[in-house]
Amino acid sequence: MSPHLSSKWPRLPKVVSRRAMRGFLMLLTVLLTLFIFTGCSLLPWNKDSANHPKISHKLNEQEDVINRNSLGTEKLDKLDAFIERGSGVQRVVQHTIEGDPIFRVLEYKGGRLQYTVDTTEDAFGTPEVRTVSCAELERVETNTLLTYTLTGCDGEQAERQLLSIEYDVVKQDRFEFVLKYGVDRKNEINTGEQKLVKDLRNGSVAEVNDYTLPDKDRQSIYRELVLSSDLEEKQLSTECNRKPYISYELTVQINGAERHYVWSECDTSTDGLSMTGVAQFIIDTVEANEAYKQLPEAEGGYE
Incomplete structure (x- = not known):
């Protein structure tokens, strides 16, 4: 190294260099630990496409539960029968305010419910397919509201609302x-x-x-x-x-x-x-x- 460069960038003492390196390694370890133990738990959805069921984007008017917001919900009895049966597959199609379909698929696997959401047809949302495992689907009805909620789900969000139908005149x-x-x-x-x-x-x-x-x-x-x-x-x-x-x-x-x-x-x-x-x-x-x-x-x- 030339004298000019040496005088502009003085070499740090070895003690200082070792302390800086130890500090950097400790900080890196902490960051990695935080990512592993907290960051992953904030991502309960499985985004591995290999684990998602194949979802057709064609409506099945006879089998799909179709929610059209203020225009009502079709084939709601199919969802009630699915809960009562405790087996098989049921699809729920939720239309957005703009009319775009969001596909939700429920499937019983190994005593739990695999819940997949496909938003790739929603022009105003984030296009993705996500899957999470939940314990059960609960139906709660009041005088003015009917809700279907998935409970015991993986990740920090243990409850996920599947469908909410309001009928408050x-x-x-x-x-x-x-x-x-x-x-x-x-x-x-x-x-x-x-x-x-x-x-x-x-x-x-x-x-x-x-x-x-x-x-x-x-x-x-x-x-x-x-x-x-x-x-x-x-x-x-x-x-x-x-x-x-x-x-x-x-x-x-x-x-x-x-x-x-x-x-x-x-x-x-x-x-x-x-x-x-x-x-x-x-x-x-x-x-x-x-x-x-x-x-x-x-x-x-x-x-």
């Missing part, structure tokens, strides 16, 4: 419905116009023109509509080979949206049976009220 700016039913749809429940019409089956009807649906009944009917996914588009039929036959017409208004359905009792499709079940739930709920009980009995019949 108080939080809606508007919820009204008109249900017409029976032979020639002469019976009517109209919450918007506060009207009840009962077919007496003798050529006349009885009416209540100041009918108010009790709050608890309004809540239970709204819940039934949401959980039965009967706010979606339906494939329904009005055809019937019986005479006389019962038909239905249901109009639902929620905030600024409106749904309208017409079908007959002969529609035994999945959508038809679902809609008939909801219509009967509404009818039973209203007919249990004192306002309806005060209407005259139907005495006539149909040929």
Whole structure:
């Protein structure tokens, strides 16, 4: 080394050099320890693609549980059956506000649940596939909320929410419905116009023109509509080979949206049976009220 360089960069004493090296090695050891014992625990998701199940991005309308936010959840009974069965595979497709699908796959393996989330179709999120192992899937229902939560999961986040469905009618700016039913749809429940019409089956009807649906009944009917996914588009039929036959017409208004359905009792499709079940739930709920009980009995019949 030249005298010029030597005078500008003086050599450190050996004692100082050894102390600096020991300090550097100790710091490096601490950092590595922190990464191993804390950093890894903050990454509970398994991002090794070899351990992820193959996920199709094609919707299966018959088998997938499909949540469309305010438009309801389809095939929720599939998820309940999966929990009850405790085996097999179930997929849940959650649509974002923008309409992009997020695929969630649940599979029982070795007494635990393998939970995989695929966000590669979410244009506004981070595209990735992640997997974690959990102990079980819990279903908790209140008067206004239904949640499905994975518990006993690996990593620091022991609980992970799979699905949350809110049906609190108080939080809606508007919820009204008109249900017409029976032979020639002469019976009517109209919450918007506060009207009840009962077919007496003798050529006349009885009416209540100041009918108010009790709050608890309004809540239970709204819940039934949401959980039965009967706010979606339906494939329904009005055809019937019986005479006389019962038909239905249901109009639902929620905030600024409106749904309208017409079908007959002969529609035994999945959508038809679902809609008939909801219509009967509404009818039973209203007919249990004192306002309806005060209407005259139907005495006539149909040929």
